Amino acid sequence: MSVKDIRLALAGCGLFAESHLQALRAVPGARAVAVYDIDRGRAEYLARVFDVPTVCDSIAELCGHPEADAVDVVTPEHLHTEAVLLACEAGKHVFVEKPLALDVAEGDRMIDAFEKTDLVLMPGHILRFETKYASLREEVASSRLGRVVSMQARRNRPRALLGRYSRVHPAHVNCIHDIDLMLWYAGQPVRRVRGYERNIHGGSKPDVFWGVIEFEGGAVGVVEAAWLLEEQGGVVLDDAFHLMGATGAAHLSAFPPPLSYWTSDGFAVPDVSYNPLIRGAAFGALRDELSYFCDCVRLRRKPEVIRPVEARNAVRVALALTESAAAGRDVEIQDWR
CATH class of the missing domain: 3.40.50.720 (NAD(P)-binding Rossmann-like Domain)
Structure with missing residues (x-):
């Protein structure tokens, strides 16, 4: 055929x-x-x-x-x-x-x-198609970890890359990945958020961002995005995701990396997950x-x-987090879809 x-x-x-x-x-x-x-x-x-x-x-x-x-x-x-x-x-x-x-x-x-x-x-x-995150989704859906209670995620990048992505707030660049994952895993609307941001190096956008996400069912998520890694260290992905359920837990981390090279050019970590060429x-x-x-x-x-509505809801959470960080207060979300 x-x-x-x-x-x-x-x-x-x-x-x-x-x-x-x-x-x-x-x-x-x-x-x-x-x-x-x-x-x-x-x-x-x-x-x-x-x-x-x-x-x-x-x-x-x-x-x-x-x-x-x-x-x-x-x-x-x-x-x-x-x-x-x-x-x-x-x-x-x-x-x-x-x-x-x-x-x-x-x-x-x-x-x-x-x-x-x-x-x-x-x-x-893309992370919904990345094996580690998709496997965790299968485990959560099986109920073997119990009801989702707590999630923590970080997605940190080198300071040198911030200029490339500074056209938008980090909540829409780094954090949007982990916001989407948390919505996927928790399967609940978000009730309230609180955002925190810092600008350590004086750029046009904050280079440190934290967000606390409260779900209607009682789960809590925390996201972190920082653009402070030094490229000389060779680590360009400092990513982790930790999930606590009522009867079990799971942890994902990009460090130590699954593959790394030490050469005369220094330490390097190749992509083996998102778009490797073999x-x-x-x-x-x-x-x-x-x-x-x-x-x-x-x-x-x-x-x-x-589904498009899930991506829309992730944007809603990201916007509420940036609003919260700017205003210095909690923001409640009413217009969920």
């Missing part, structure tokens, strides 16, 4: 778009047919490297590309809404990287637009995530591993 090819048009040609193109090469029955970026030179470069036949001149042209079945939105966060809605109007399925939006109302607009159609809208929360082909969570999206498109099936 032949598998229908899913043809994708990529909106945005930054570093993560390049990872998407690498991963798509390893997805059976998927191929990129067009790219667009405000930097046309960058778009032309990726088109050459990945044999993409068309470089578009605008988001609108890309979304209306006659050969594309779906649009893969890998633009800066504030441009997600325009691309997603244009793609919906053009009758295209959409994969959109996290965060879904920077505003709850924009997230609601996307969700409402797609609910009127049989088109697929899938947010990109024998020239991509493996890992990103490939699996995009493969799942293509299967959903092929079958006209709404995603179940991650």
Whole structure:
């Protein structure tokens, strides 16, 4: 039986778009047919490297590309809404990287637009496809750990990388991953949050952020994001997740790393989880995530591993945390979906 090819048009040609193109090469029955970026030179470069036949001149042209079945939105966060809605109007399925939006109302607009159609809208929360986190979800769902009581997560990065991501608050960059995981594991609406932030090195955004999340069922989660690691140390991922249930506990950590190298260039930790290249082909969570999206498109099936409303609720929590940190008080969440 032949598998229908899913043809994708990529909106945005930054570093993560390049990872998407690498991963798509390893997805059976998927191929990129067009790219667009405000930097046309960058778009032309990726088109050459990945044999993409068309470089578009605008988001609108890309979304209306006659050969594309779906649009893969890998633009800066504030441009997600325009691309997603244009793609919906053009009758295209959409994969959109996290965060879904920077505003709850924009997230609601996307969700409402797609609910009127049989088109697929899938947010990109990659950790739901990363083996460790997905395995923990299976354990939580089995009830072997009991009711979720407490969760703690940290996601810290080198200070040198902050400039690349300073266009948005760290709650939407690092913390959004762990907010989404906590919502996934707890399976409960959030009632109240409290955020704390510090700016140690005087940049345009805080470089230290903490958030406390209280769930309606009584569970409590704590997220940490700091951009203070020194690159000379060789550790670029200081990630951990600890979950306490009523009858058991679980712990995940990226350190010590599963693989590391010591060479004349120093200490290095290669990616072996998200988008590693083995024998020239991509493996890992990103490939699996995009493969799942293509299967959903092929079958006209709404995603179940991650639903748009869940990504919207993660944005709601992130916004409440930043509001809380700025105001110095608790923020209650009323508009849950």
